[in-house]
Amino acid sequence: MNRQRLRGLIRKEALQILRDPSSIAIAFIMPFVLLLLFGYGVSLDARHVPIALVAAHPTAQTSGFFSGFQQSPYFRPRAYADIGAARQALMSGRVDAIIWLRSDFTRRALSGGSAPIGVIANGVNANNARIIEGYVQGVWASWLAAQARERGESLVVPVDVRSRVWFNPALRSHDYLVPGLIAVVMTLIGALLTALVVAREWERGTMEALIASPATIAEILVGKLVPYFFLGMGGMGLTVVMAVVVFAVPLVGSLWVLFLCAALFLLTALGMGLLISTIARNQFVAGMIALVTTYLPAFILSGFIFDIHSMPWPIRILTHIIAARYFVSTLQTLFLAGDVWPVIARNMAALAVIAVFFLVAVARISHKRLD
Amino acid sequence: MDWYRVQALVVKEFLALLRNKASRMVLIGPPVIQLVVFSYAATFSLNNIPIAIYNEDAGGAARQLIARFQGSPYFSIGRMLKSGRRIKDIISNKKVLLVLRIGPRFSRDLALHRTARVEVLVDGRNSNTGLIALNTVDAVIQAFSVHWADTHGSRAAPAVLVTRAWFNPNLRSRWFIVPGVVGLLTLVVALLVTGLSVAREREAGTFDQLLVTPLGPWEILFGKALPGFLIGGLEATLIIVVAILWFRVPFMGSVLALYLGLFLFLLAAIGVGLAISSASATQQQGLLGVFLFLVPAVILSGFATPIANMPLPVQYLTYLNPLRYFLIILRGVFLEGDGIAILWAQYIPLVAIGLVTMTLATWLFRRRLT
Numbered sequence: 001m002n003r004q005r006l007r008g009l010i011r012k013e014a015l016q017i018l019r020d021p022s023s024i025a026i027a028f029i030m031p032f033v034l035l036l037l038f039g040y041g042v043s044l045d046a047r048h049v050p051i052a053l054v055a056a057h058p059t060a061q062t063s064g065f066f067s068g069f070q071q072s073p074y075f076r077p078r079a080y081a082d083i084g085a086a087r088q089a090l091m092s093g094r095v096d097a098i099i100w101l102r103s104d105f106t107r108r109a110l111s112g113g114s115a116p117i118g119v120i121a122n123g124v125n126a127n128n129a130r131i132i133e134g135y136v137q138g139v140w141a142s143w144l145a146a147q148a149r150e151r152g153e154s155l156v157v158p159v160d161v162r163s164r165v166w167f168n169p170a171l172r173s174h175d176y177l178v179p180g181l182i183a184v185v186m187t188l189i190g191a192l193l194t195a196l197v198v199a200r201e202w203e204r205g206t207m208e209a210l211i212a213s214p215a216t217i218a219e220i221l222v223g224k225l226v227p228y229f230f231l232g233m234g235g236m237g238l239t240v241v242m243a244v245v246v247f248a249v250p251l252v253g254s255l256w257v258l259f260l261c262a263a264l265f266l267l268t269a270l271g272m273g274l275l276i277s278t279i280a281r282n283q284f285v286a287g288m289i290a291l292v293t294t295y296l297p298a299f300i301l302s303g304f305i306f307d308i309h310s311m312p313w314p315i316r317i318l319t320h321i322i323a324a325r326y327f328v329s330t331l332q333t334l335f336l337a338g339d340v341w342p343v344i345a346r347n348m349a350a351l352a353v354i355a356v357f358f359l360v361a362v363a364r365i366s367h368k369r370l371d
Numbered sequence: 372m373d374w375y376r377v378q379a380l381v382v383k384e385f386l387a388l389l390r391n392k393a394s395r396m397v398l399i400g401p402p403v404i405q406l407v408v409f410s411y412a413a414t415f416s417l418n419n420i421p422i423a424i425y426n427e428d429a430g431g432a433a434r435q436l437i438a439r440f441q442g443s444p445y446f447s448i449g450r451m452l453k454s455g456r457r458i459k460d461i462i463s464n465k466k467v468l469l470v471l472r473i474g475p476r477f478s479r480d481l482a483l484h485r486t487a488r489v490e491v492l493v494d495g496r497n498s499n500t501g502l503i504a505l506n507t508v509d510a511v512i513q514a515f516s517v518h519w520a521d522t523h524g525s526r527a528a529p530a531v532l533v534t535r536a537w538f539n540p541n542l543r544s545r546w547f548i549v550p551g552v553v554g555l556l557t558l559v560v561a562l563l564v565t566g567l568s569v570a571r572e573r574e575a576g577t578f579d580q581l582l583v584t585p586l587g588p589w590e591i592l593f594g595k596a597l598p599g600f601l602i603g604g605l606e607a608t609l610i611i612v613v614a615i616l617w618f619r620v621p622f623m624g625s626v627l628a629l630y631l632g633l634f635l636f637l638l639a640a641i642g643v644g645l646a647i648s649s650a651s652a653t654q655q656q657g658l659l660g661v662f663l664f665l666v667p668a669v670i671l672s673g674f675a676t677p678i679a680n681m682p683l684p685v686q687y688l689t690y691l692n693p694l695r696y697f698l699i700i701l702r703g704v705f706l707e708g709d710g711i712a713i714l715w716a717q718y719i720p721l722v723a724i725g726l727v728t729m730t731l732a733t734w735l736f737r738r739r740l741t
Contacts, residue, residue, distance in 0.1 A: 022655060034666060041670045043680040044499045090537065091707075116533045123536030124706050126544040127415035127503075128677055133534055134506040140532055159436075159516045160486045163505055166462060168495030176497050192662065196655050280393065284571060287658040288397040288563055292405065295666060296555070300409050305675055307500045309468070310418040315411050329465070332496045342464040 001222070005215050009223025017227055026192050027231040031185050031239045038181045039247050042305070044173040046131050048076040052086040052095040055079075057103040061110070064146075065117075068139040069099065075135070090122055097121040097132050167336040178247045179331035180304035182239045183265070187298040187324045189235050190269020191276070193228045195290035199277035217366045221359070225270055232266045233259075243335070253334035257344065261330045264351040268323040269294075271358030278365050298324035326350045376586055380594030387571075388564065388598060398563060398602065402556045406610050409552050410618055413675070415544040417445045417503055423467045425452035430478020432487075436515050440471065445507050462494050469493045469504055481519065538706045546621070549614045550701040551674045556610055557633070558640050558668065558694055561603040562661050565644030568595050569736070570657035588737055592645060592729075599641040600634075607633055614705075623708030631711060632700035635721035639693035642728025649735035668694050693724050 055062035100118035108115035201207040280286035302324035326347035480487035572578040647660035672694035703709035
């Protein structure tokens with residue numbers, strides 16, 4: 001590789017970037033806007049869930065049970081006189097669940113026990129329904145304990161579960177979603193930066209001019225990569241600062257490891273963009289391929305929001321070729337758990353393999369096209 | 372409007388889209404592949420969560436409890452620990468999501484009618500999965516508890532929860548996700564077809580040729596929108612058929628309500644695509660515009676995370692998003708059996724968005740003419 005030629009090529013690409021402000025907008029404005037929008041828009045913490053409370057025969061017992069819902073920050077309860085009206089509200093989406101105490105609730109609770117408490121949830125959003133059921137269970141358990149205290153007996157539950165959550169004790173979904181979002185946003189930015197670059201040169205015919213020059217394919221590719229790499233790292237730095245400052249996500253791991261991993265990941269994203277535009281040679285097709293192969297796979301298959309273990313095995317295997325998968329796992333670990341080397345080293349090795357694969361593939365295909 | 376002229380333009384647009392093998396492929400292949408892959412992948416239900424058990428108790432009760440975890444499809448017991456030293460390691464290294472620790476006095480406490488304790492240690496890095504796993508562990512232990520109380524003569528609790536879920540009794544998240552994927556991919560296809568159509572001609576220089584033809588600006592836009600409707604409608608139909616026949620998502624509502632929704636959604640999405648395309652001078656700008664619209668549209672639609680969880684200002688922002696309304700229509704028609712009468716509140720905003728974006732597209736188009 002000839003130093004001087006390389007420097008010339010890098011200078012040419014850098015000038016091209018500076019002349020067309022859209023690349024700079026992609027690298028800096030897009031991550032800023034997207035992270036802000038995602039950070040506030042994506043949340044799995046249900047608060048103030050609207051629920052209907054129905055007591056067929058209101059007594060001190062039923063209102064005692066309902067008071068737990070009124071005090072809970074998770075619910076916004078509304079009383080309904082009868083179950084018919086509550087069903088109507090559930091149907092029309094005004095409430096997400098119904099808590100229904102039948103007319104024999106008080107009698108059975110005071111005598112034999114096992115009075116049924118009807119919980120009817122709208123199951124359309126299954127995840128939300130499950131979270132609501134968990135909250136209802138919490139209210140019910142503390143009501144049971146209060147009842148036992150009132151009667152002066154200790155509550156004997158056969159098994160009591162003590163749970164401890166590591167790395168994110170408050171289970172704040174923001175703390176794991178924001179690091180994952182960095183990976184999704186940077187996948188997009190990295191591929192967008194380079195996806196059209198080579199395709200545009202082919203379309204305009206300037207690629208032939210570059211090839212006719214004494215520069216080798218490797219030099220041309222490195223010349224294209226270097227300026228976009230620095231641009232991308234700038235955007236990456238911006239997102240990390242935003243995660244810590246705006247979203248108050250704790251950064252437990254060390255900064256240099258974070259940037260090492262980020263650099264590796266950016267190489268895979270840029271490499272993928274270059275590969276797409278080298279194969280397509282046509283801006284329309286390159287743009288379309290970039291659209292369908294970057295954003296949605298990074299969003300759905302990276303484990304950022306949907307758990308990878310729960311996917312069927314063919315899909316699990318497929319996730320191994322998604323670079324974002326390794327970066328999401330690395331970022332979540334670095335932000336919340338610290339420098340856990342067994343996890344980080346594994347992910348970095350995978351990212352390195354993918355980066356090398358993309359770059360070698362780009363070089364190979366470009367060679368072939370010359371013939 | 373002269374139909375004959377528009378017809379010729381539509382034929383030309385179809386040829387431009389479908390003549391090139393690569394662009395034919397990107398239009399038809401990925402949506403179907405993505406439907407299948409994403410529908411299987413996007414699940415909030417837990418399966419095969421790797422866990423470890425550290426059992427310090429030699430009694431039979433602990434074995435019964437472990438058997439319940441072995442029988443559960445939600446967990447796969449990766450290892451049985453012999454000592455507590457490795458707990459921290461295997462959780463940090465992501466070998467397991469949680470460790471269940473049964474103390475040495477578990478069976479003895481149960482036999483003496485005292486409360487026996489079980490400790491659960493969870494990896495909170497993905498707090499949603501952690502929370503669901505914790506709830507599932509709770510449910511398994513509660514079932515064990517109730518069974519133990521029944522068979523060993525403890526006093527019954529004063530009241531018990533009887534839980535039912537409407538519209539989706541087994542809480543399958545696939546029933547929630549697949550209609551969402553239908554909306555998502557319809558949006559992608561509509562934007563793909565229209566988002567670059569004007570910009571491409573402008574960059575290639577054929578736009579000027581189009582302008583010197585007798586076609587008026589409205590006719591040109593109509594000719595550019597029609598392929599979007601046809602391709603978007605056909606692909607959406609294909610995806611809906613796959614959702615019903617392959618994924619067995621129940622279809623409870625009316626076909627008419629669904630297709631009215633689809634038509635209005637395509638109107639809004641194509642309006643957005645044409646507006647982006649008319650505003651941009653190059654394909655790169657067009658692509659950037661498509662991305663800048665698509666990415667927030669997916670996040671702010673309620674596809675994966677509920678709109679109700681967002682802060683209020685962001686919730687207001689979602690009212691501008693056509694996908695938001697279409698997802699309500701899709702889920703309503705599929706799972707809740709909604710008809711046109713219930714969904715009219717979703718149709719009206721789609722019509723409004725469609726009219727505004729189409730007008731904007733015409734205006735941008737004309738402005739670029741002069």
